[in-house]
Amino acid sequence: MNAFYNRWLGGKKGTIELAILAAFIFVVLPLGLDVFRLNMVGKYLTYAFAAVGLVMVWGYGGVLSLGQGVFFGIGGYCMAMFLKLEASDPISTAHQTTPGIPDFMDWNQVTHLPLFWEPFHSLTFAIVAALVLPAAFAYLIGAAMFKRRVGGVYFSIITQAIAAILTILVVGQQGMTGGINGITDLKTMHGWSINTNSAKYVLYYVNAALLLGSIMLCKYVLSSKLGRLLLALRDKEDRVRFSGYDVANFKIFTFCLGAVISAIGGAMFTLQVGFMSPSFIGIVPSIEMVIFAAIGGRMSLVGAVYGTLLVNYGKSAFSESFPSLWLFLMGAMFIGVVMVFPNGLAGLYETYLKNWFEKLLSARLSVRSNAIRGGLPNEQ
Amino acid sequence: MSNDFALAVEDLTVSFDGFKAVDNLTLYVEKNELRVIIGPNGAGKTTVLDLICGKTKATGGSIKFNGVELTKFPEHRIVQAGVGRKFQTPSIYENLSVLENLEISYPKGRSVFGSLMFERTQDVTDRIIEIAEMIFLSEYLEKQAGLLSHGQKQWLEIGMLLIQDPALLMLDEPVAGMSVSEREKTAELLGRISNGRSMIVIEHDMEFVKRIAHKVTVLHQGKVLAEGNMEKVQHDPKVIEVYLGH
Incomplete structure (x- = not known):
């Protein structure tokens, strides 16, 4: 129990952080918003998965991936393929030239289901694939780059290129992927309609629970020796290497973890929004994810969630009134983060609010308590 | 090669764009030995340590550690084989x-x-x-x-x-920037930890070298200029000319 408290929740400070976030997501938002708005917040929270993944990859791993949309997309497409197959049963597609295949295939003169679609008849397979495929893909990219000690800006450029390539591939293979429109018109999951209001509530809560679970998983990883190694790596990579560690493996692991978390968000996006399209895997969404993490604070897991919510709230509020100005504002926000508050919202909190907040909570709140986890024996 | 040596460096060469930083270097370090490498700036001292620990890849030659060839190993494997290396600036x-x-x-x-x-x-x-x-x-x-x-x-x-x-500990200028009393303590520390392992130390401070060295190797332009105990090296005319003389 103590280990759970210290490592999964992050001690007293971490538990309070998580509790506030959980109260906000689980109670405040559902009480304060109608189902339409809540569903929108649910959509934003799926982006938060990608931002949380980026905190691990960029904030702690020290490598900026500009291709997290790729993993978000893989997760989303895996889920969408299952839902699309269920929506394309022979009865409801009886009017097609080839009944029983997704509508966009029929429009593109595809006459039988491509082989790689077949296993997506199974929900279990779709869920496993949504987790394993991004991990495997991230492993391939990571192994190819980190083993050769490619890092820094080259890594960013290559991941961005991968995002662009994958978008082009999906758009180009219209008959197999749905092209630029993506996979739309998703209706039911094992007969359970995902478009009703009650389903939207259920999915919102599932999504929120998964998000908190992902944050806790990251906390657990960071509280282990691996987490301290990541900090050490950012500081003196050579010292870690010459202490007997295969440095590349740790970066690959972090990149894979970020990819899987991002993919969970993608899968939940498909379920809550009801479609998946290439516009969520390309360069622009990938960079937006980086902005979410940057604004939240790239070293703060919970900050990433607030950052995502704030930027997206700003986006929808602002673009409803000044649609053409939003991109400028977002650019300005990013510049502001880089120049004025490099640690994002979390950094602002640390600098201005923390002391006040700690006094409010308790005089004994020790920040060091979770820095030295497990602690030294007391005989010293 | 005889197994009495912990480390056997033979014909080791590395060239950077034609410049041979280490040139056909042969060096044997025995078990339990504390070897000090001295030499003028640019003699290739740090490069030798870089080559042994895998930071720099050799152009030719071999480095055998307890009979195991290290030149083909990645860095972490060399560490796992028992070679530890301290960098010049505290890392x-x-x-x-x-x-x-x-x-x-x-x-x-x-x-x-x-x-x-x-x-x-x-x-x-x-x-x-x-x-x-x-x-x-x-x-x-x-x-x-x-x-x-x-x-x-x-x-x-x-x-x-x-x-x-580690069975072989390599220290690059361990007392650089230390106060006199810290040097004293470090010399004592090195004496204590050299028991049961081989050590290679790069150092400029001759007083310090005298205190700790079992044997001294003088490097010059990537080659061994002289080798032996401190007494012998100090009176070697070649060494006085290129290094100790200034």
Whole structure:
């Protein structure tokens, strides 16, 4: 129990952080918003998965991936393929030239289901694939780059290129992927309609629970020796290497973890929004994810969630009134983060609010308590 | 080669764009020996250590450590084979505590999943405390390493290597920037830790070299200029000309 408290929740400070976030997501938002708005917040929270993944990859791993949309997309497409197959049963597609295949295939003169679609008849397979495929893909990219000690800006450029390539591939293979429109018109999951209001509530809560679970998983990883190694790596990579560690493996692991978390968000996006399209895997969404993490604070897991919510709230509020100005504002926000508050919202909190907040909570709140986890024996 | 040598470097060459930083170098270090390498700037001293620990790849020649060829190994494998190396400027994790610095260097949980599962058991803590006492830092375990004095950082890095118990320990200018009393303590420390392992030390401070060296190798332009005990090397006319004379 103590280990759970210290490592999964992050001690007293971490538990309070998580509790506030959980109260906000689980109670405040559902009480304060109608189902339409809540569903929108649910959509934003799926982006938060990608931002949380980026905190691990960029904030702690020290490598900026500009291709997290790729993993978000893989997760989303895996889920969408299952839902699309269920929506394309022979009865409801009886009017097609080839009944029983997704509508966009029929429009593109595809006459039988491509082989790689077949296993997506199974929900279990779709869920496993949504987790394993991004991990495997991230492993391939990571192994190819980190083993050769490619890092820094080259890594960013290559991941961005991968995002662009994958978008082009999906758009180009219209008959197999749905092209630029993506996979739309998703209706039911094992007969359970995902478009009703009650389903939207259920999915919102599932999504929120998964998000908190992902944050806790990251906390657990960071509280282990691996987490301290990541900090050490950012500081003196050579010292870690010459202490007997295969440095590349740790970066690959972090990149894979970020990819899987991002993919969970993608899968939940498909379920809550009801479609998946290439516009969520390309360069622009990938960079937006980086902005979410940057604004939240790239070293703060919970900050990433607030950052995502704030930027997206700003986006929808602002673009409803000044649609053409939003991109400028977002650019300005990013510049502001880089120049004025490099640690994002979390950094602002640390600098201005923390002391006040700690006094409010308790005089004994020790920040060091979770820095030295497990602690030294007391005989010293 | 005879097995009495812990380290056998033979015909080692590395060239950077045609410039031979290390040129056909042959060097044997025995078990339990403390060897000091001296030489003028640019003689290739640091490069030799870089080659042994794998930071630089050799153009030719061989490095055998207890009979195992190291030149083809990646860096972490060389460390795992028992070679520890301290860098010239203290290379420690400034943002972590002394304790965490030593813990990361503890030779367990070096794989990804090993490090996830790694627990700070009593054995680990005992060992950390033992090393911290050796390197005069037992009162600073909780202190952030970046806040230590320069000399203490040098000791910490030595401690980070000691905790791995390497069979060959290579130190690049371990007393650079140290006060006189810190030098004294370091000389004593090196004397103590050289028991049961081979050591290679690069150093400029001749007084210090005299105190610690079993044998001295003088490098000049990537080649061995002279080798032997301090007495012999100091009176070698070639050595006086290129190095000690100034």
